[in-house]
Amino acid sequence: MSAPIPVRTPPRRSATFDEHSIAEIQRAAATGIYDIRGAGTKRKLPHFDDLLFLGASVSRYPLEGYREKCATDVVLGTRFAKKPLHLKTPVTIAGMSFGALSGQAKEALGRGATAMGTSTTTGDGGMTPEERESSKTLVYQLLPSRYGMNPDDLRKADAVEIVVGQGAKPGGGGMLLGQKISARVAAMRNLPQGIDQRSACRHPDWTGPDDLTIKIQEIREITDWEKPIYVKVGATRPYFDIALAVKSGADVVVLDGMQGGTAATQEVFIEHVGIPILAAIRPAVQALQDLDMHRKVQLIVSGGIRNGADVAKALALGADAVAIGTAALVALGDNDPKLETEYQALGSTAGCYDDWHEGRDPAGITTQDPELAARLDPVKAGRRLANYLAVLTMEAQIIARACGKSHLHNLEPDDLVALTVESAAMARVPLAGTSWIPGAI
């Protein structure tokens, strides 16, 4: 007996109109609004996972794993600032605003970073006294919105970061929806409570690199040339943006790839604008080298950094330090499986929760609700972050020693190979087992 021949073709899903695309069309039709969410891009992109370290061999000599020194310190802002920052690990905490994050989360970031001798950064909402107090080294952001900007905080900061763009939304402004504009957040931003707050995408008082040069000069004058001045850009045209930031007088440039997290951005923006960090580092380093500024103007990269291997790879490609956002929040307690029931009640699940813009975060991190925020213990969460930063640093050291390097900064592109043709072309390292770097001349 043979099986009956089907009279109809079985249902077939379209690769183009896949489940997600269809659901999005239906959602858009029902609501009339684009999707807004937090976190970074969720699609698969060429990333650090596509690179491998070669390690020592007959021709290279490794360092003894536990005993031989492999330094991790980094000095940021050596070009013009009278007081450069000395950090013990090249892993810094990226700018995330009070407003997007609860006061408790900001304090926890400060505690964790301080315990590990690294810096944390304010965000699009000004500096809170709690974060200044809990952070030994605090970078103060100057953003297009200028919320909370004031010269006293500028002078209290250890460095100033002029934000031109962010990897999650290069060319876009900030967004904080009404439900997160509590009385305190509203007061810090000089805005009414409860309204959707759209922050500008362009700086109000300068346009273009010539103006930026003068703006930097003003900030230096106000702070008496003491503080390092960073310029942060989203990864789009890294060669030119980094060259122009250097030309404008930056001490440090921050390059944020499209994987970079955000507190609230349109999904279409997160997924379709900008380039992956893997593709951005080499052109940025090239710009620094062409200007004879590599290691003189320090490069901090971010966007999807998760483990010590990512850190080591970013440094090997030429960065001086990295910054983490999403991973730091996860270390504090974001997307904890223990909260599964609550994530489900919000229509999500642990590991996927990204509605950071709604202010209903059961972990108490991306919220302004006092009850939810009180769930996060800044001391314990700070400790978790410190643990995580220690692991990132140690993991990077393990790799560096295996490559025979006595400092993380001695890692170099020669230590790397690529697993895919795309990543070989983007990172400008050979495809594993070959000497082929696609696109190299």
Next chain:
Amino acid sequence: MITVDLAETSVRDLNQRLHKLPKDTNERAWRVVNPKGAHALVAGLDAPIEVTIDGHPGYYCAGMNKEATVIVNGHCGVGLAENMMSGEVRVKGNASDAAGATGRGGLLVVEGDAGLRCGISMKGIDIVVAGSVGHMSAFMAQTGSLVVCGDVGSSFGDSIYEARLYVQGKVESLGADCIEKKMTPHHLAKLEKLLKRAGIEADARRFRRYGSARRLYNFHVDNVDAY
């Protein structure tokens, strides 16, 4: 009166000297000559002193000013008194673009005209312009007052929040969510007081008032054209 000649002293030295002054300093009266377009002149002041500048400063003159009074006998470059916190800045001539941008307090008086984006993103500052202002003025203006005795360029008050705008002359066009509002006795009294404080002679009753329609405060799909 202490006179500093920028033909002989650098802006850096001048600013440093002014920043070091204690709040209760006796050295309260300063005069700066030969600015010749220098940028960031007297930026970051933080004491109740009075500085008179004879000549034309460049960008960001009196940037982030706190407490000090700065008088400019000349024209100013971009970003005059940007992010001012308190005190008073007065320009006898014209000001370029972004005058008073993001200012959070104090009084800025421009006796001539101001360029584009005057009062952009203002957050509490009071700005009085005796002449006219350019395109995109009071863009995303949050709080504070902008008074223009002359005319205003296009897209005035685009995406405005709670700032109060008063114009005596013509408004080329209003930006998204900015509307003309009724001049109540309360607003008239405020405007009269502000003109007086600024030392600008004008009849408050001849001004019109503009502000936010508050229609874009929370996203709604039917307003999509306005975003």
